[in-house]
Amino acid sequence: MAQNSYTPSLQGNPMSATGSQYPNGNPNAGYNGAGAKNTDSCVPLHRSGEVVHNYTCDGPAPGNIAFRWIYGSNVAAMNRDPRIQAMQYNEDTYILRENVCVHWEAPFTYLLFGNKGALLIDTGATPEAAYYPLRTTVDAIVTRWSQMRGRKNVPLTVVLTSGEDIAQNQGLGQFAGRPNTTLAPKPLAEMKEFYELGGSWPSGIGKIDLGDRVLDVIPTPGAHKDGVSFYDPYNDFLYTGDLLFPGKINISNDKDYVASLARLKEWKDKHPVKWVMGGHVEMQFVPGKAYPRFATYKPYERLLQMEPQAIDEALTYAREVEGKEMMLVRPDFILLNGVSPDQKTSVFPAGVPNINAPRPF
């Protein structure tokens, strides 16, 4: 677009990936305080006392994954990327990725803030703080956030999309003994009690109140028998862990898996969902192709976020593999039911371009 023809009110913010007219919220909307400007920050320039944020908004909260994820290197030993890449999605949402060369699972961890506390979803694949300083990173973000908001007390809750998943529960130990911190228990029975789902698992819905930002806990066993997903009504995100992510999804119980996806679909039909945010990326940016397990160099990775339609598609094809030991390739994910994690197939979905990304050497 030519410089002189740009009209912000018509064409939106050129810096916005969405190009929407009010990528950071309409300043004239009722929930904005008097004198609010259409700026990136919800924190006033000159604050006096604690800032209380209004988490109500039209549609999903503005946010942006504006950078590329770190993707390892050809020679893992020579990798010099940060051990944890911290991306600020918006002022109350951080996405953390473990370096591929620290652990090939390269899990994503989400740090969310509300008016009464912070929530860490998942804890990564590496226990050693020297290799994977999750606690230090989270502490630094919490400190900085609390300084910006003028808060002294930011209690932290650490939860897992699956207590048994060693690609997501390994960093939990780093938070043991952290003051003002609640850790969700790993054993299934205790975890159900923690979310008050003891009597209603898996059909019930649990709650995590961060203060004006209440996340829903949706039991989604199937990839793990203790799998849960979290719904974030501020960003309209579903954090689905190993249940649904752009990668090779190992179905551990196909009946549960289909039932969980059906529950997610029902949820999605009743609640706005912007993106499904999984715990890993294994797909390449060419359709239907995934990186093998243990790969430490993934230069052609697919994006992390999935459109909500992925739930419908996953449900459709999960029903197809139910009761069969097979691998099924879709453009954005691969289902593995009752087969090895290294299973290969020559069956490629019809109508999908079969492209091979260049092989790094």
Next chain:
Amino acid sequence: MALPIVSVVLPTANAVMVPEAAAEASVSEYPAADRIDFTTHAPAAGTFPDRWICGSPSCMDNQDPAVQVHWYNEHTVFLRQNKAYSYEAPFLHLYFGNERILMLDQGFTTLRTDWALRDVVDNCIEKWCLRHGRKAEDMELLMAFSHLHADHYAALNQFIDRPNTRTMGLTHEEMVGFWGMTNYPEERVTLDLGGRNVLVWGNPGHVMSEFAYYDTYTQILYTGDMFYRGRCYISFWDRWFDSMKRLIAFVDTHPVTHVVGCHVEISRTGEDYPYGITYQPDEGPVQLTVEELRHAYEVAKTVTKPGIYFTGSVFLCNQTRGTTTIDKNPYAYS
């Protein structure tokens, strides 16, 4: 239309190839004092390390050398690529003779800036030459490999500009020509490194074009990817079984101290390390015994259809290349 038969002129090693029997009678041109005797004390004693470098929980924190250099004995070096540089972590061999050096395999990383194999090998050669009163530039380096898979020759290009160095070539025809073979895979030829003979013959099965090497000095039999402590991906069973028969016939008639392959993918307790893993904290030794080879042959005799057969020391993955899996989903529940 008939295809023209193209005669390819290759820099072969024919000059140093002699029939097996005649090799023993070759006469030395070096003064006796300088010449190393590789025959009287065979098999030369040697050691393997208790543990090879085997990766680390976090690859980017790996502090091991990029290549582990292990002198099996004074005239034999085994190298191993670091798992944090390549998950294949292949083993490479250097055999020193009075006139030339044989290098088997060149690892799985191409760039010298990523993985300086050339420098490591040059360093080994210089050290050896220093100890034995020779000039490195007088020693011819022969670059050979077990077969034409990238994890066995990726660093070959680092040696292209090395003086006094010859390469086996990257096609089957070139390789067979390099060894001067006319009857692959049955024909066994002798490479004379200068008083140290290495026997070479065809060893197909994993791929159609593979070679076995037997060093008469250490009496180590090198079987490449055709037989190693791990998942032997057998693409052509009949070819592989024939190769196995040849190996058994060989160990029946020749003394063999160790059978050595290119990789290790199994723990000391027989656990499979899945394909691509970068940390094998409890891996088994690279060397196998002749008994393990014989036992694998006995197991192989009973194999009639594709599948994975564990002999106790190797997995025979018969025609399973596309779906070779020993791993299960650990979280499966009912």
